[in-house]
Amino acid sequence: xxxxxxxxxxxxxxxxxxxxxxxxxxxxxxxxxxxxxxxxxxxxxxxxxxxxxxxxxxxxxxxxxxxxxxxxxxxxxxxxxxxxxxxxxxxxxxxxxxxxxxxxxxxxxxxxxxxxxxxxxxxxxxxxxxxxxxxxxxxxxxxxxxxxxxxxxxxxxxxxxxxxxxxxxxxxxxxxxxxxxxxxxxxxxxxxxxxxxxxxxxxxxxxxxxxxxxxxxxxxxxxxxxxxxxxxxxxxxxxxxxxxxxxxxxxxxxxxxxxxxxxxxxxxxxxxxxxxxxxxxxxxxxxxxxxxxxxxxxxxxxxxxxxxxxxxxxxxxxxxxxxxxxxxxxxxxxxxxxxxxxxxxxxxxxxxxxxxxxxxxxxxxxxxxxxxxxxxxxxxxxxxxxxxxxxxxxxxxxxxxxxxxxxxxxxxxxxxxxxxxxxxxxxxxxxxxxxxxxxxxxxxxxxxxxxxxxxxxxxxxxxxxxxxxxxxxxxxxxxxxxxxxxxxxxxxxxxxxxxxxxxxxxxxxxxxxxxxxxxxxxxxxxxxxxxxxxxxxxxxxxxxxxxxxxxxxxxxxxxxxxxxxxxxxxxxxxxxxxxxxxxxxxxxxxxxxxxxxxxxxxxxxxxxxxxxxxxxxxxxxxxxxxxxxxxxxxxxxxxxxxxxxxxxxxxxxxxxxxxxxxxxxxxxxxxxxxxxxxxxxxxxxxxxxxxxxxxxxxxxxxxxxxxxxxxxxxxxxxxxxxxxxxxxxxxxxxxxxxxxxxxxxxxxxxxxxxxxxxxxxxxxxxxxxxxxxxxxxxxxxxxxxxxxxxxxxxxxxxxxxxxxxxxxxxxxxxxxxxxxxxxxxxxxxxxxxxxxxxxxxxxxxxxxxxxxxxxxxxxxxxxxxxxxxxxxxxxxxxxxxxxxxxxxxxxxxx
Numbered sequence: 031x032x033x034x035x036x037x038x039x040x041x042x043x044x045x046x047x048x049x050x051x052x053x054x055x056x057x058x059x060x061x062x063x064x065x066x067x068x069x070x071x072x073x074x075x076x077x078x079x080x081x082x083x084x085x086x087x088x089x090x091x092x093x094x095x096x097x098x099x100x101x102x103x104x105x106x107x108x109x110x111x112x113x114x115x116x117x118x119x120x121x122x123x124x125x126x127x128x129x130x131x132x133x134x135x136x137x138x139x140x141x142x143x144x145x146x147x148x149x150x151x152x153x154x155x156x157x158x159x160x161x162x163x164x165x166x167x168x169x170x171x172x173x174x175x176x177x178x179x180x181x182x183x184x185x186x187x188x189x190x191x192x193x194x195x196x197x198x199x200x201x202x203x204x205x206x207x208x209x210x211x212x213x214x215x216x217x218x219x220x221x222x223x224x225x226x227x228x229x230x231x232x233x234x235x236x237x238x239x240x241x242x243x244x245x246x247x248x249x250x251x252x253x254x255x256x257x258x259x260x261x262x263x264x265x266x267x268x269x270x271x272x273x274x275x276x277x278x279x280x281x282x283x284x285x286x287x288x289x290x291x292x293x294x295x296x297x298x299x300x301x302x303x304x305x306x307x308x309x310x311x312x313x314x315x316x317x318x319x320x321x322x323x324x325x326x327x328x329x330x331x332x333x334x335x336x337x338x339x340x341x342x343x344x345x346x347x348x349x350x351x352x353x354x355x356x357x358x359x360x361x362x363x364x365x366x367x368x369x370x371x372x373x374x375x376x377x378x379x380x381x382x383x384x385x386x387x388x389x390x391x392x393x394x395x396x397x398x399x400x401x402x403x404x405x406x407x408x409x410x411x412x413x414x415x416x417x418x419x420x421x422x423x424x425x426x427x428x429x430x431x432x433x434x435x436x437x438x439x440x441x442x443x444x445x446x447x448x449x450x451x452x453x454x455x456x457x458x459x460x461x462x463x464x465x466x467x468x469x470x471x472x473x474x475x476x477x478x479x480x481x482x483x484x485x486x487x488x489x490x491x492x493x494x495x496x497x498x499x500x501x502x503x504x505x506x507x508x509x510x511x512x513x514x515x516x517x518x519x520x521x522x523x524x525x526x527x528x529x530x531x532x533x534x535x536x537x538x539x540x541x542x543x544x545x546x547x548x549x550x551x552x553x554x555x556x557x558x559x560x561x562x563x564x565x566x567x568x569x570x571x572x573x574x575x576x577x578x579x580x581x582x583x584x585x586x587x588x589x590x591x592x593x594x595x596x597x598x599x600x601x602x603x604x605x606x607x608x609x610x611x612x613x614x615x616x617x618x619x620x621x622x623x624x625x626x627x628x629x630x631x632x633x634x635x636x637x638x639x640x641x642x643x644x645x646x647x648x649x650x651x652x653x654x655x656x657x658x659x660x661x662x663x664x665x666x667x668x669x670x671x672x673x674x675x676x677x678x679x680x681x682x683x684x685x686x687x688x689x690x691x692x693x694x695x696x697x698x699x700x701x702x703x704x705x706x707x708x709x710x711x712x713x714x715x716x717x718x719x720x721x722x723x724x725x726x727x728x729x730x731x732x733x734x735x736x737x738x739x740x741x742x743x744x745x746x747x748x749x750x751x752x753x754x755x756x757x758x759x760x761x762x763x764x765x766x767x768x769x770x771x772x773x774x775x776x777x778x779x780x781x782x783x784x785x786x787x788x789x790x791x792x793x794x795x796x797x798x799x800x801x802x803x804x805x806x807x808x809x810x811x812x813x814x815x816x817x818x819x820x821x822x823x824x825x826x827x828x829x830x831x832x833x834x835x836x837x838x839x840x841x842x843x844x845x846x847x848x849x850x851x852x853x854x855x856x857x858x859x860x861x862x863x864x865x866x867x868x869x870x871x872x873x874x875x876x877x878x879x880x881x882x883x884x885x886x887x888x889x890x891x892x893x894x895x896x897x898x899x900x901x902x903x904x905x906x907x908x909x910x911x912x913x914x915x916x917x918x919x920x921x922x923x924x
Contacts (some may be wrong), residue, residue: 032074032225032417039067039080040099043087046096053126054093064099065138077104083417088115093122103138110143110550117147129155132182143550144175173205174511175551178210184222191229191715200230214247223256231263234476240655241279250283261293270301271475278287285324290536294328302335307356311335322812336384337361337375342392350385350395364396376908384600390420392434403438410450412456415473423472425465427451432795459483463490485514488521494534495578497521498541510549523556531566533576539563540585561593570600575607583608591616602629606643619657627660634663637671638678644671645698649683666720669712673727680733693835702740713745718753721746726756735838736895737770740846768835770852770886772924775875776839783830794820845921850894852886857918858894861902867914869894870922 064598071080083103087094101560102115116139123131130640132155136148149172156165166189187202202397203226210218222242226233237260245253274297280290295317302308315323315331337343341353343363351365361378363371373381383391393402393416406413417430427448435444455461459477464470468490478486481504488500501518510519539560567573577583587604590597599612602625617625630647637644648668649655661668679696683689703709713721725746728739771779797816845853850871854920858867870883871894877885884891893912894906903914 032076032079035070035074035076036083039071039083040098042067043091043094043828044082046091046094053122053128055133056123056128057278058130061099061134061138062133064096065103068103068564070098071100071104077107080104093118095119095122099135106139106142110145111546111553113139113145113147119522120148120151124151129159138718144171145551146172146176146554149175173202173510175432177209177511177516180206180215180218182215183209184218192324196229200226200233203229204236204240205512208243211243211247216248216252219248220246220256224259227263231260232476234260235474235478235482239482243741245283254283254287256279265293270297273297273299275475281324281328282739288320291320291324298331298335305335305338307338317799333379334375337378342385342387342389343378344385344391345382350391351382386419388416388419390417394437399438403443406434406438407443407447410447412449413447414454414458415460418461418473423527424467424470425469429795432792436791437792441784441788463487466490468492468496481512481514484508485518488518494537496535498582500578502541505545510545510552519552519555526556526558526563529575531563531568534575536563536567536573536586537577537579537582538584540589544585560589563602564589564593571603571607574604577884580608580610583610584612587612587616598625601625602632605629605647605766606633606640609643609646614647614651623660625676627662630657630661631663634667634671637675641675641678641695645675645695645702648672649698649702665712666716666724669703669724670707670727672699672703672708673724673731675713676703676734677727677731680731684733697835709742713742713749718750721750721753722755729756735770735839737838737852740851769833769873769875770840771873771875772853773839774924775873776834776837779830779834779837779875783827783834786827786830790823791827794823842921847919847921849896849898850916850919851896853922855920855922856894856916857904858914859917861913861915866917872922876924 072079081104084094084097084104087097088101091097097121098115102113102119102686105112105114106116116135120132120135120139123135132151136152139145139148149168153165153168153172155920156162156168157433159690164360166186169182169186173179173186183202183206187199187206187478190196190199190202203222207219207222207226207325210222223237226237241253241256244256257276257280261273261280264272264276267273274294277290277294277297280287281294284290295312298312299308305311311331311334312318314334317327317331320325336552337353337356339353339355343351345351345352345365348365348368351363351368351371353362354362354370356362356375360372360377362373363373363378363382365371397405414430417433418425421429421433430451431444431448434447435441439447455471459479460474461471462474462478462483463486464472465486465627466489468487484500484504486505488497491497491500497518501515501522504515504518522541523631525532525535525538526542528535538560542556542558543560546556570741574583574586576584587601587608590600594600598620601617605613614626614629617623633640633644633647652668675695676699680701682692683696709724713724716724724846725742728734728742743755746755794816798813798820840852842853847854850856852871852873855868855870858869859865860867868882871886872883874887877883877888884894886892886895890906893903893907897903897916899916899919903916905912
């Protein structure tokens with residue numbers, strides 16, 4: 031059938047050649063017939079053969095309508111931006127004014143994604159035919175894909191405005207403004223700027239962003255013109271901070287601008303018209319004197335103006351205070367800890383921090399804890415904005431927590447509230463990132479759009495994969511036809527131009543490939559070949575391991591499977607860098623158990639070098655029957671590897687070598703061997719020799735908890751009563767650094783840790799914050815003391831967390847009184863004095879030598895540990911010799 035279809039295609043091409051059909055004789059119905067033929071081609075799976083036939087025909091019959099159309103459709107189906115043949119065909123029929131066919135062809139192209147040429151062609155025809163509504167509809171589609179088009183955007187905006195669709199008009203005017211900025215067309219920039227001010231003067235975030243770009247392309251003086259236009263619109267605004275900020279911007283550009291200086295003074299006078307000392311402070315700062323540097327005068331004035339009767343201030347020692355009076359150069363303040371305090375105004379300005387009445391410190395001072403807690407918990411938006419402003423309008427969640435916990439909220443209340451707070455940081459249009467700081471936040475003077483909020487976040491991010499997540503979040507809720515998106519997109523396109531292919535290059539290419547499939551017209555911005563980029567990869571495992579986003583690791587692997595004949599071999603290499611069931615399951619589903627077997631064998635052999643991958647593989651698949659059938663080694667070999675890794679990780683932790691990684695490995699190994707009882711289950715079915723081998727390895731692990739070793743020993747001796755295990759004496763002497771403890775002492779340590787985290791750490795953070803206000807860190811004794819305390823707290827907390835992670839809680843019913851150990855009371859006969867001595871053996875957390883409670887980790891406890899009744903003990907500690915006989919061992923009460 032396929033050969034018949036190829037023959038039919040060839041006949042159509044030949045027929046066209048011999049009849050030399052004129053373009054004027056073609057109709058839409060003929061192209062519908064061609065579409066029917068294309069459907070059959072797909073049905074027979076001969077698209078590539080059909081494309082080859084058409085391409086060969088075009089080499090000698092350049093304007094073959096049949097070949098151009100069929101090959102054009104087949105090509106655009108594969109790659110939506112590959113429209114060359116269809117474009118040529120559209121031009122042929124447009125030149126012959128066959129508009130119905132042109133319309134049909136353009137709409138066929140547009141079925142595979144928006145296309146500038148097709149849209150422009152349709153718009154031209156509709157305009158010629160006077161089909162206004164259709165033309166405008168096409169224009170609205172065209173401006174979304176043609177980023178150079180500005181005039182049409184402006185015309186559409188004007189039409190929307192005429193029709194009373196003001197919000198839509200504003201969006202289009204904004205788009206037009208950005209495009210004219212890119213063209214540096216100042217006359218249109220100025221016209222649209224003023225139009226936008228007339229329609230929406232309060233969109234200050236947009237004007238700020240646009241003005242920055244205008245300055246870059248058109249220069250400072252032209253930007254000043256535009257800022258003055260915006261200032262005039264806000265001159266009489268009740269919120270005087272807006273005109274003041276605009277005038278400050280002008281003075282940043284031109285400090286000598288006399289109009290801006292004069293207008294700024296008037297704005298200050300209006301803002302502070304109720305201030306008792308307004309005129310004095312204007313005079314004192316020389317704000318009206320042209321000889322004074324304007325920026326110094328502003329700083330001086332704004333320092334003074336914050337001090338007025340009734341205003342709040344803060345002192346590092348006396349806390350929050352309220353100004354009672356200001357006379358001449360003397361200020362009187364009522365502090366919480368020091369009432370009616372007098373100081374000079376100049377000293378007050380230098381040593382005090384002025385606080386707004388809504389500052390969190392003021393609220394803490396004047397409100398009850400319960401009232402403030404209720405406000406914070408029920409009004410998260412207000413709370414977040416208040417806290418950010420209070421903390422200098424530049425803060426993060428850690429600093430916010432230190433302000434709230436435990437002074438106002440408990441840890442549990444914080445956990446609930448912080449979820450709401452993070453949602454506010456993400457969605458509240460008044461909140462955003464501090465420029466250049468992805469983890470710090472500020473309250474804006476004016477709200478921002480979702481697009482600009484994410485754009486600002488994107489610019490603040492410094493990590494490639496964080497930026498990738500941000501642009502993907504943007505695409506979930508917004509269209510890619512804004513200036514903000516274009517700037518973000520250029521960041522990823524830039525990586526394709528690098529000579530060396532790295533993880534950012536490949537990830538960018540994967541992201542762009544997926545993006546261009548959804549928005550084909552964007553493909554014109556970057557022409558790249560993904561296959562060529564993959565071929566240029568040097569060390570594939572090293573590159574793959576640096577892709578930190580798991581979704582893009584998966585896309586990387588999927589690409590290999592589809593496009594590489596050696597994908598399975600590549601999966602074997604990449605597994606250690608992607609510990610996910612996807613690789614093994616994909617190999618299994620593809621019948622490549624040979625590769626899985628190679629992976630297992632190599633990881634078992636290289637378990638020290640690939641310890642994380644080895645542990646993951648065994649723990650993930652050890653209980654699956656098909657996997658065990660592939661496992662060509664004994665389970666004992668697996669256990670031996672795990673025991674070796676236990677020993678290695680203990681030693682490397684002790685030597686401070688890659689401690690976090692080795693702690694993770696150690697926990698995983700202990701979980702596999704002991705919590706999951708893999709050793710116990712194995713020993714129950716093992717023979718005597720195997721039991722001795724396993725036990726011999728365990729006693730060599732010096733830091734292994736002795737209770738575990740005792741438990742293993744009991745299991746072995748119960749099964750083999752006459753067995754002689756190696757190193758029994760030495761084994762009991764091998765006291766671990768891990769801690770055994772009672773439930774009560776464990777809970778006490780938990781409370782101690784909670785107190786440190788929730789009380790001492792926040793208190794220390796405040797001490798550091800207060801010390802920072804003193805300035806000059808080199809000579810700041812308070813700051814140094816607070817930092818030293820911080821280091822001590824961190825050390826104590828770290829040690830306590832480590833001990834709590836390692837602790838083994840011992841219950842009274844689990845105490846083995848057959849030998850001296852944790853939880854036993856031992857009676858010793860002192861062979862030198864002839865007197866009996868009684869000691870209770872506990873852990874370091876319960877130790878109290880004055881009451882005869884000895885830690886099993888102390889030198890004395892170590893010497894007693896593991897010995898039995900009637901044994902004679904002789905040992906030396908600190909040059910003192912001891913000689914005891916064990917008279918009795920019994921469980922302690924705890």
